[in-house]
Amino acid sequence: MRRIVVIGAGPAGMAAASAAALHGVEVVLVDAGAKLGGQYFRQDALAPGDRFKLPSNVEHVANAAVWAIEPVDGGHRVHLRVGPADGPARRGRAVEARALVLATGAYDRALPFPGWDLPGVYTAGAAQALAKGQGVAVGDRVVVGGTGPFLLPVAASLIGVGARVVEVAEANAAVTGWLVNPVGALAGWSKSGELVRHAGTLARHRVPYRSRTAVIEAHGSECVESVTVARLDALWNPVPGSERRLEADAVTVGFGFTPQLELALAARCRVEDGFVVVDAAQGTSAPGVFAAGELTGIGGADLAASEGTVAGAAAAKFVGAAVEPPVRAMARVRSGRRFAAALNAAYPVRSGWHDWLRDDTIVCRCEEVTKRALFRAVDERDVGGVRSLKLVSGAGLGLCQGRVCGRNVAELVGVDGTGFAKRPIASPIRLAELAEEEPVETPVDAEESGRALGVEY
Amino acid sequence: MSRIETADVVVIGAGIIGAACAEALSAAGMRVLVVDRGAPAGGTTAGGEGNVLLSDKAPGPELDLAVASRRRWPELIESLRAELGDEVARVEWEPKGGLVVASDRDAMGPLSILAEAQRAVGVEAVDLTPGEARAMEPYLTEDIAGAVHYPGDAQLQPVLAATAMLAAVRARGGEVRGWTEARGLVFDGSGRVAGVRIGDETIGCGAVVNACGPWAGHFSVAAGAPIEVLPRRGMVLVTAPLPHVVGRKVYAADYVAAVASSHVDLQVSAVVESTATGTVLIGSSRQRVGFDEALQVEVLRRLARSAVKLFPVLAGVPVMRTYGGFRPYTPDHLPVIGEDPRFAGLWHASGHEGAGIGLAPATGRLLADLMCGREPEVDPARFRVDRPAVMAEVRT
Ligand SMILES: Cc1cc2nc3c(=O)[nH]c(=O)nc-3n(C[C@H](O)[C@H](O)[C@H](O)COP(=O)(O)OP(=O)(O)OC[C@H]3O[C@@H](n4cnc5c(N)ncnc54)[C@H](O)[C@@H]3O)c2cc1C
Ligand SMILES: Cc1cc2nc3c(=O)[nH]c(=O)nc-3n(C[C@H](O)[C@H](O)[C@H](O)COP(=O)(O)OP(=O)(O)OC[C@H]3O[C@@H](n4cnc5c(N)ncnc54)[C@H](O)[C@@H]3O)c2cc1C
Numbered sequence: 001m002r003r004i005v006v007i008g009a010g011p012a013g014m015a016a017a018s019a020a021a022l023h024g025v026e027v028v029l030v031d032a033g034a035k036l037g038g039q040y041f042r043q044d045a046l047a048p049g050d051r052f053k054l055p056s057n058v059e060h061v062a063n064a065a066v067w068a069i070e071p072v073d074g075g076h077r078v079h080l081r082v083g084p085a086d087g088p089a090r091r092g093r094a095v096e097a098r099a100l101v102l103a104t105g106a107y108d109r110a111l112p113f114p115g116w117d118l119p120g121v122y123t124a125g126a127a128q129a130l131a132k133g134q135g136v137a138v139g140d141r142v143v144v145g146g147t148g149p150f151l152l153p154v155a156a157s158l159i160g161v162g163a164r165v166v167e168v169a170e171a172n173a174a175v176t177g178w179l180v181n182p183v184g185a186l187a188g189w190s191k192s193g194e195l196v197r198h199a200g201t202l203a204r205h206r207v208p209y210r211s212r213t214a215v216i217e218a219h220g221s222e223c224v225e226s227v228t229v230a231r232l233d234a235l236w237n238p239v240p241g242s243e244r245r246l247e248a249d250a251v252t253v254g255f256g257f258t259p260q261l262e263l264a265l266a267a268r269c270r271v272e273d274g275f276v277v278v279d280a281a282q283g284t285s286a287p288g289v290f291a292a293g294e295l296t297g298i299g300g301a302d303l304a305a306s307e308g309t310v311a312g313a314a315a316a317k318f319v320g321a322a323v324e325p326p327v328r329a330m331a332r333v334r335s336g337r338r339f340a341a342a343l344n345a346a347y348p349v350r351s352g353w354h355d356w357l358r359d360d361t362i363v364c365r366c367e368e369v370t371k372r373a374l375f376r377a378v379d380e381r382d383v384g385g386v387r388s389l390k391l392v393s394g395a396g397l398g399l400c401q402g403r404v405c406g407r408n409v410a411e412l413v414g415v416d417g418t419g420f421a422k423r424p425i426a427s428p429i430r431l432a433e434l435a436e437e438e439p440v441e442t443p444v445d446a447e448e449s450g451r452a453l454g455v456e457y
Numbered sequence: 458m459s460r461i462e463t464a465d466v467v468v469i470g471a472g473i474i475g476a477a478c479a480e481a482l483s484a485a486g487m488r489v490l491v492v493d494r495g496a497p498a499g500g501t502t503a504g505g506e507g508n509v510l511l512s513d514k515a516p517g518p519e520l521d522l523a524v525a526s527r528r529r530w531p532e533l534i535e536s537l538r539a540e541l542g543d544e545v546a547r548v549e550w551e552p553k554g555g556l557v558v559a560s561d562r563d564a565m566g567p568l569s570i571l572a573e574a575q576r577a578v579g580v581e582a583v584d585l586t587p588g589e590a591r592a593m594e595p596y597l598t599e600d601i602a603g604a605v606h607y608p609g610d611a612q613l614q615p616v617l618a619a620t621a622m623l624a625a626v627r628a629r630g631g632e633v634r635g636w637t638e639a640r641g642l643v644f645d646g647s648g649r650v651a652g653v654r655i656g657d658e659t660i661g662c663g664a665v666v667n668a669c670g671p672w673a674g675h676f677s678v679a680a681g682a683p684i685e686v687l688p689r690r691g692m693v694l695v696t697a698p699l700p701h702v703v704g705r706k707v708y709a710a711d712y713v714a715a716v717a718s719s720h721v722d723l724q725v726s727a728v729v730e731s732t733a734t735g736t737v738l739i740g741s742s743r744q745r746v747g748f749d750e751a752l753q754v755e756v757l758r759r760l761a762r763s764a765v766k767l768f769p770v771l772a773g774v775p776v777m778r779t780y781g782g783f784r785p786y787t788p789d790h791l792p793v794i795g796e797d798p799r800f801a802g803l804w805h806a807s808g809h810e811g812a813g814i815g816l817a818p819a820t821g822r823l824l825a826d827l828m829c830g831r832e833p834e835v836d837p838a839r840f841r842v843d844r845p846a847v848m849a850e851v852r853t
Contacts, residue, residue: 071751079754094754266752367734380545381620382627384635385496387503391616394734399697401777424752425779428697431739432772434761 002026002319003443005078005097006312007066007263010038011301012293013103014052015308016315019329020101021055023313023321028095029054030061030080032427038105039125040301042132064093065427069100069266075288075443076100076267081433092438099288099315102264102276103308106257106294108150111349112363112408113356114217116253120224124154124254137163139250143227145169145215146254148347154252156198159205166248168202169213169229171236171255172347216243216356218251227251236352255349258407259295261421271418274407280330282311290315299340306332354412363412364405366398371412378413386410386419396420461632463661464490466828467653468668469639469676470807471497473615473814475668476622477821478806479631480533482666485825489631490662491623492655494638498619501670501813504782506693506740507615508706508728509815512555512607515571516578518839519791523812524580525835526819527609533818537621541628548618549733555610555706556585556594558601558767565602568710572605581608596702596770610706612730615814622821639665641679642803650802664828666804671748671785673793673807682799684847686808688748688783691741692756694764695778696771698735706730707767727763729771737771739764741781743811748783786810789846791839794823798843804828805842 002025006017009031017029031038034045036052043051054060061082068079075098083090108125110116122130122138124146130136142163144155147170155165202209210229216238217228231242259275269284269291270277276284276291284291292311293304309329317323357363359372377383377393389395395409396402402409406420464487468479471493479489491497509527514520531550538546559565572582583606590604591597623633643659645651652661669676671688708728728740742756757779765772787793787808797803806824809816819835826833842848 068752068754068757070754077754376544380624381617382623382633382635383496383498383616383620385499388496388499388616388620391498391503391614392620397734397736397778399777423778425757425776428775428777430773430775431694431696431761431765434694434757434776435765435772437758 002321003028003095003097004099004101004315004319005030005076005095006101006103007031007078008038008103008105008293009033009036009060010103010105010293010304011040012105012304012308012311013038013101014054015305016101016103016290016292016312017054017058019309019312019326020316021057023316023323025057025316025319025321027058028061028097029058030064030066030078032063032065032085034062036060042129044133061093066263067425067427067429069263069426071267072096074098077440079438081429090433092433092436094438094440096440096442098443099290099318100267101308101311101315102267102269102284102289102291102295103293103304103311104260104263104295105304106259106298107403108254109256109258109349109407110253110404111255111353111356112361112405113215113353114358114361115219115224115227117362117365118218118220118224119222120220120250121218122250122252124150124252127250127252128154128157131157131161135161137161138252139163139224139248141166141248142250142252143167143169143215143229143246143248144252145171145229146252147171147349148254148256149343150254152202153198154254155207156201158252159201159207163250165202165205165207166246167229168207168209169215170209170211171214171232171350172211173234174211214238214353214356215251215253224249224251232352234350236350237355238352256347257294257298258403261295261418262423262426264291264295265418265422266424266426274418281314282307283314288318290318297337297340298344299336303333303336303340306336351411363409364393364395364398366400366405367394369393369395374409374412384415386415386417389413389415390420460634461488461490461660464488464631465662466490466664466666467492467639467660467662468666469653470500470668470670470673471619471623471633471635472500472502472668472670473498473619473817474670474806474809474820475666476619476626477817478666478668478824479626479821480622481818481821481825482828483626483629483631485829489626490660491626491631491633492637492639492653493633493635495635497623497633497635498616501782501784502615502619504780505615505691505784505811505814506728506730506738507549507613507618507814508730509611509613510555510706510812511575511580511609512557512582512605513712514812516574518836519812519816520575520578520580522792522816522819522823522835522840525822526816527611529818529822530611530613537625541621541624545621545624548621549614550611551613551733552611553705555607555708556590556604557607557708557710557712558590558597558604559710560601560766562602564710568603568605582606583608594704594707596768597707598767598769612706613814614733618814618817639676642681642800644800648800650800664802664804666806666824668806670807670813671783673785673805677805680800680803682797682803684793684797684805684842685788686785686793687745687787689786689810690744690746690749690781690783691811692760692779692781693738693740694757694760694776695780696737696739697775697777699731699737699774700735701731702770703729703731703737703768709763709767727760727767729764729767736777737774741811743784784810785813787847789844792816792820793842793847794820794840795827795837795842808847
């Protein structure tokens with residue numbers, strides 16, 4: 001038996017695990033969540049059973065945070081802690097494999113604006129997860145802001161759990177051509193009819209959907225009491241005089257997605273423009289390391305799954321299984337990427353948001369770094385790289401380790417933000433856990449290791 | 458800012474050592490250009506800690522330099538404040554003192570001997586009973602045989618310190634140019650340094666300072682005057698911010714042995730300290746692995762173990778981050794500060810190993826004194842370039 005490790009059990013990781021298992025490879029599928037599915041297919045953690053079924057040669061390790069990846073001779077050693085994240089009894093495990101599939105997905109991006117640090121401001125993903133996972137609405141009157149088709153399911157979920165959605169503010173222009181309405185875009189993003197139905201829900205509830213509009217400020221003393229929305233010009237500068245005040249007790253913001261890059265960087269995969277670079281077999285620049293899903297580009301659940309199928313097959317081939325090129329999945333990847341490119345072009349993030357901030361607006365919430373302090377650090381100390389920028393401004397040094405602010409700070413200052421994603425410790429680990437020896441599971445075929453061939457079709 | 462076409466001195470490397478040299482040279486009235494192939498203060502200086510230690514040094518030339526530097530840091534910060542204002546001069550300087558802990562009687566013996574010798578040369582070192590040590594650091598393990606308190610140990614934030622000195626250089630008419638690699642030197646007819654090759658360009662100058670940190674050996678080869686400076690890898694763990702647990706810099710007595718050793722193998726003994734933001738830094742390992750940056754979990758594990766051994770309360774604390782760098786070391790563990798005997802006008806300031814932050818200001822001053830022909834405060838003899846450990850040809 002040959003082993004591969006797949007990290008992430010969203011659409012991409014599940015497809016990769018299935019594809020590799022189909023070729024007789026032993027698969028260890030690791031995910032931080034309690035159940036399979038990842039972001040999009042998030043399941044109720046407490047409900048019995050699992051919606052998804054994987055082949056029997058896939059070992060699904062749930063509630064398992066991969067906190068480090070270490071290169072070893074002929075492959076990688078994946079270090080995990082298994083058990084509920086805040087529980088006292090996480091167990092250590094270290095699994096070695098000649099091939100890895102990274103499918104760690106992406107998380108949604110929040111842009112800062114005055115008042116975004118008030119209680120009541122949520123990322124769209126967090127609001128969605130609360131609604132889907134626990135049936136909880138983040139507020140009674142909610143404004144949904146940001147950009148992209150993803151605003152709709154968030155608004156629909158909020159309505160579904162009893163919130164009143166005051167307005168959906170889409171910062172980009174209404175799209176034209178074949179992506180003409182957000183419902184159409186969604187239909188392309190995922191084949192799921194459920195999403196189209198959600199859009200119908202919005203219409204029935206007469207939720208205004210305004211394009212070229214953004215939440216540029218949240219007001220309140222203890223928590224959000226109202227927000228200011230404004231019309232935006234093509235570069236996202238607020239149009240003077242267009243401001244409106246809306247009463248709301250919560251705001252959700254989602255401006256696209258940021259890939260979860262730390263494990264890919266730890267495995268030394270090449271990253272360009274913020275995404276992992278892959279070849280036609282989903283192979284990264286690191287031999288034996290494959291990547292699939294949102295790590296390689298934002299394109300929705302179907303594309304993620306197709307990439308996963310290709311990556312799983314290639315990883316199986318890499319460890320020696322006889323594998324025919326998965327041509328159908330490869331074709332789906334190609335067309336999916338074309339769609340994704342069009343979608344991403346329709347929903348860019350424009351630099352006008354820089355001016356939504358005031359001098360005293362917080363840009364890094366963990367370390368409470370304001371825009372003024374950030375620019376002072378940059379101007380007076382003339383720092384040019386992420387490493388020194390973090391150390392002189394404090395931005396990105398706090399608990400979230402730059403996951404929330406890294407891209408925004410890099411964009412404001414004009415440096416490449418990838419450095420913020422360098423987190424050799426990919427998820428927090430207690431000192432006592434770190435001090436402990438973990439049992440190491442070496443690949444069953446360790447003796448024939450050392451094969452450093454790429455996979456080519 | 459105008460770009461400098463010719464300079465009195467070009468300093469290569471904008472780490473803490475290059476910054477300190479440039480600061481001292483510009484204070485002496487020279488027009489200085491500092492170049493760095495990456496972001497200024499983004500090399501080793503951004504990959505270590507900010508201990509300014511006397512405690513870990515036995516009497517000898519390095520301790521002399523450290524004592525001069527320890528005296529110089531607060532003066533320098535004060536003068537930067539006067540010149541540039543509070544914000545730029547903010548370097549998180551904390552003269553908090555250090556506590557060196559002996560875990561058992563075997564460790565206590567050498568520690569007492571070291572402290573005695575340090576006292577003899579004027580370093581303040583106070584022997585403590587276990588009870589006295591725990592009164593100073595209430596969360597310290599009960600499992601100790603004794604400790605020595607060094608009130609002179611201090612701490613600062615290296616990137617803030619380096620960028621503050623570079624700001625002073627700019628304020629005095631110098632320039633700091635990032636993303637600019639020095640590729641070699643040009644010489645005049647008499648064999649004296651006349652300029653630096655930067656890409657396709659040559660910057661004319663009267664002198665060059667090689668302050669390339671762990672890459673000083675590489676640059677010296679490109680310059681045609683090889684010196685022996687090698688990398689010694691170190692890693693640091695950073696915890697989540699905590700309420701006050703650790704007051705001083707606290708480390709185990711075996712750290713001193715690790716610092717002084719030349720072993721290739723991994724050595725770990727924790728130095729534990731809090732930072733201004735409440736995080737606890739746990740450093741650091743020592744390992745000779747070339748410039749290999751690959752993560753080694755075993756190193757982190759041993760750091761964690763030695764920290765928990767010193768402060769058992771840290772066991773449940775989450776580690777947020779790890780980072781590290783490559784200490785520039787010479788085979789005899791002393792920095793190289795001085796002019797190269799092979800080419801007039803080529804100077805080196807490197808090889809400070811695990812103490813470059815602490816030793817920076819005295820290094821800058823010594824180099825400037827030598828270059829300006831002033832009487833140096835510290836005896837330069839042991840740091841000279843043409844000693845066998847450093848200059849391959851001399852070694853034979
Ligand atoms: C709130 C939200 C709503 C969305 N709605 C839609 C929609 O309506 N239609 C649509 O097509 N797409 C939607 N998307 C996008 C969709 O989620 C993605 O396209 C899809 O999930 C990407 O699949 P993936 O497998 O790449 O990553 P994910 O599904 O994100 O899976 C990544 C998995 O990796 C795991 N992981 C990451 N790091 C580690 C680690 N260090 N250790 C262990 N496990 C780790 C995570 O726990 C996660 O389960 C939505 C996304 C979000 C965030
Ligand atoms: C984990 C760790 C912990 C440490 N803890 C401490 C401590 O507590 N106290 C202490 O005093 N010291 C400590 N140190 C040591 C200290 O960090 C170093 O001694 C010091 O930073 C060295 O500074 P430098 O300026 O010589 O090197 P660097 O900071 O590396 O600067 C050299 C610069 O030269 C540049 N460069 C290289 N080649 C070229 C070229 N050809 N052209 C242009 N530029 C070039 C590089 O980009 C780099 O920026 C620690 C080190 C490590 C790794």
